[in-house]
Amino acid sequence: MKTRWYKDAVFYQIYPRSFCDSNGDGIGDINGIISKLDYLKDLGITAVWLSPCYSSPNDDNGYDISDYRNIMSDFGTLDDWKLMLAEMHKRDIKLVMDLVVNHSSNEHFWFQESRKSKDNPYRDYYIWRKGTGKNGKKPPNNWTSRFTGSAWEYDSLTEEFYLHLFSKKQPDLNWDNPKVRKEIIDICNYWFDLGVDGFRCDVVTYVAKANGLPNGRYIPFMRGDDQFVLAENWYKYINEIAENSWNKYDSYIVGEGPGVDINNVASVIEEGKNVLDGVINFQVHHSNIVKFKAEKYKKIQSRWQNLPEKCWNTLFLENHDQPRVLPMYAKNLQLREVSAKMIAASYLLLKGTPYIYQGQEIGMTNCKFKKNEFVDIMSLNVLNVVKKFPPLVPFAVKQLNRIGRDSARTPMQWNSADNAGFTTGKPWMMVNPNYTEINVENNLNQKHSVLEFYKKLIAIKKKYNTIIKDGVYSEQFSSVKRVFCYCQTLNGKSLYVLCNFSDKVTTLPLPDISFTTSKLLITNYDMSNQFLKNTMKQEFSMKTKYIRM
Ligand code: TEU
Numbered sequence: 001m002k003t004r005w006y007k008d009a010v011f012y013q014i015y016p017r018s019f020c021d022s023n024g025d026g027i028g029d030i031n032g033i034i035s036k037l038d039y040l041k042d043l044g045i046t047a048v049w050l051s052p053c054y055s056s057p058n059d060d061n062g063y064d065i066s067d068y069r070n071i072m073s074d075f076g077t078l079d080d081w082k083l084m085l086a087e088m089h090k091r092d093i094k095l096v097m098d099l100v101v102n103h104s105s106n107e108h109f110w111f112q113e114s115r116k117s118k119d120n121p122y123r124d125y126y127i128w129r130k131g132t133g134k135n136g137k138k139p140p141n142n143w144t145s146r147f148t149g150s151a152w153e154y155d156s157l158t159e160e161f162y163l164h165l166f167s168k169k170q171p172d173l174n175w176d177n178p179k180v181r182k183e184i185i186d187i188c189n190y191w192f193d194l195g196v197d198g199f200r201c202d203v204v205t206y207v208a209k210a211n212g213l214p215n216g217r218y219i220p221f222m223r224g225d226d227q228f229v230l231a232e233n234w235y236k237y238i239n240e241i242a243e244n245s246w247n248k249y250d251s252y253i254v255g256e257g258p259g260v261d262i263n264n265v266a267s268v269i270e271e272g273k274n275v276l277d278g279v280i281n282f283q284v285h286h287s288n289i290v291k292f293k294a295e296k297y298k299k300i301q302s303r304w305q306n307l308p309e310k311c312w313n314t315l316f317l318e319n320h321d322q323p324r325v326l327p328m329y330a331k332n333l334q335l336r337e338v339s340a341k342m343i344a345a346s347y348l349l350l351k352g353t354p355y356i357y358q359g360q361e362i363g364m365t366n367c368k369f370k371k372n373e374f375v376d377i378m379s380l381n382v383l384n385v386v387k388k389f390p391p392l393v394p395f396a397v398k399q400l401n402r403i404g405r406d407s408a409r410t411p412m413q414w415n416s417a418d419n420a421g422f423t424t425g426k427p428w429m430m431v432n433p434n435y436t437e438i439n440v441e442n443n444l445n446q447k448h449s450v451l452e453f454y455k456k457l458i459a460i461k462k463k464y465n466t467i468i469k470d471g472v473y474s475e476q477f478s479s480v481k482r483v484f485c486y487c488q489t490l491n492g493k494s495l496y497v498l499c500n501f502s503d504k505v506t507t508l509p510l511p512d513i514s515f516t517t518s519k520l521l522i523t524n525y526d527m528s529n530q531f532l533k534n535t536m537k538q539e540f541s542m543k544t545k546y547i548r549m
């Protein structure tokens with residue numbers, strides 16, 4: 001039975017490799033996480049989404065799993081993991097694990113067997129096809145890997161291609177095979193029996209492929225994208241997993257959902273349909289990545305506030321695959337803090353389950369990588385392609401700095417000691433040099449820090465969650481381009497959030513906010529500032545100066 005606890009949860013995403021290293025080998029680990037649980041509790045979060053921590057050869061930092069029932073040795077042991085879970089539960093923090101079953105590692109036993117021969121019992125655990133063209137050396141269809149190049153890899157051992165929508169060390173599992181689905185059910189139940197509270201399902205919308213694996217339509221840079229997103233059998237397969245595992249526990253199942261939009265979201269998450277409980281959609285993110293526009297941002301946020309009935313939203317701005325959002329607005333470091341706070345308020349009190357990505361709560365920013373400093377597989381693949389055209393390399397480096405996945409993965413900045421206090425050894429990837437200024441310790445020592453703002457905001461979210469969850473959402477001043485003002489109303493009580501994304505003071509009439517009957521719950525400016533205090537009281541209108549740089 002599902003209690004749907006996630007509707008009151010505030011999530012924190014941990015990318016374990018970069019969170020906290022306990023033994024000085026330069027790699028974050030489970031004991032490191034345990035040492036920071038009091039910090040998380042104090043922040044107010046109630047659940048953790050932990051990026052993969054299973055055995056893996058690390059081609060894609062754990063998103064390539066070689067043993068679904070064990071812990072990566074870099075991170076510790078299964079016993080360490082059990083202790084971590086117990087310590088989380090002791091603090092009323094739920095644990096949602098990453099479930100990466102669109103593909104496994106090519107070093108998984110299943111794949112090792114599968115490639116051996118066409119009649120191996122594990123052959124059909126993966127998607128093997130004959131090549132095309134005169135000598136059968138051309139890929140079976142036009143699908144491309146998300147990490148550049150064809151999605152097919154030729155294996156000379158059996159002279160067939162296997163499908164990999166990500167790296168060639170991440171062969172796609174064949175969900176058409178009932179044995180594969182049974183394995184997945186068993187894996188989920190294994191972790192549920194150990195006490196986990198749910199799963200974040202990696203690229204879950206890709207798991208079923210269109211019958212016959214037809215060529216995809218040509219979409220620039222994304223050839224063949226449409227033939228494996230929510231393909232026909234998806235619903236049947238997901239129902240089967242939900243019925244035999246997910247729904248038997250008080251779980252929260254949230255899918256990473258490329259390809260989900262407001263028109264098809266109900267089919268993916270509607271309560272009672274044996275599907276997912278939530279989906280991480282990328283529409284807000286995609287609207288920001290090229291150029292941030294408040295206008296677009298608020299439109300999308302508002303659209304997702306009015307989901308079809310029995311659908312529950314998820315809210316996020318940052319994760320381990322996207323650059324940090326803050327630098328998209330805050331070019332000027334002086335205004336970094338007020339901006340980080342405003343961005344937090346712009347999404348945390350919306351309807352849905354909010355996620356905070358490690359470091360977001362202290363306003364971490366992106367860092368500038370030189371050509372040889374990138375470590376992510378996607379960045380490396382891109383650089384590998386362009387190195388054949390040397391004049392393009394600087395352009396690629398610039399683009400990877402702008403949209404690549406390395407930026408958000410730099411180690412967590414705990415203090416101003418060497419390597420930001422993340423490790424006493426040599427960090428597995430570069431630490432952002434701004435750690436001497438931006439770090440947890442500095443934040444804890446300042447009354448008006450970004451971290452303190454997050455704490456207050458989370459407390460507000462918890463206290464008023466009934467209004468947020470059950471209230472009527474409305475957007476105010478939608479025609480004022482630079483201002484995002486949203487309001488949740490329930491039983492005559494309203495909660496307003498007013499964010500001014502411009503660098504100008506904006507005066508707005510707020511007729512139903514009276515300072516005698518209303519209370520200012522939080523602001524990103526220091527309200528001991530007499531100027532602000534007076535302005536707000538005098539004019540009975542809210543002059544805000546939340547700044548966009
Ligand atoms: O991500 C899926 C995915 O499509 C993104 O990685 C995409 O490539 C990126 O957002 C482009 O900006 C998931 C995981 O979150 C990611 O870390 C894994 O690499 C990927 O699946 C494969 O497991």
Ligand code: CA
Pocket residue numbers: 021022023024025026027028029074
């Ligand atoms: Ca370590």
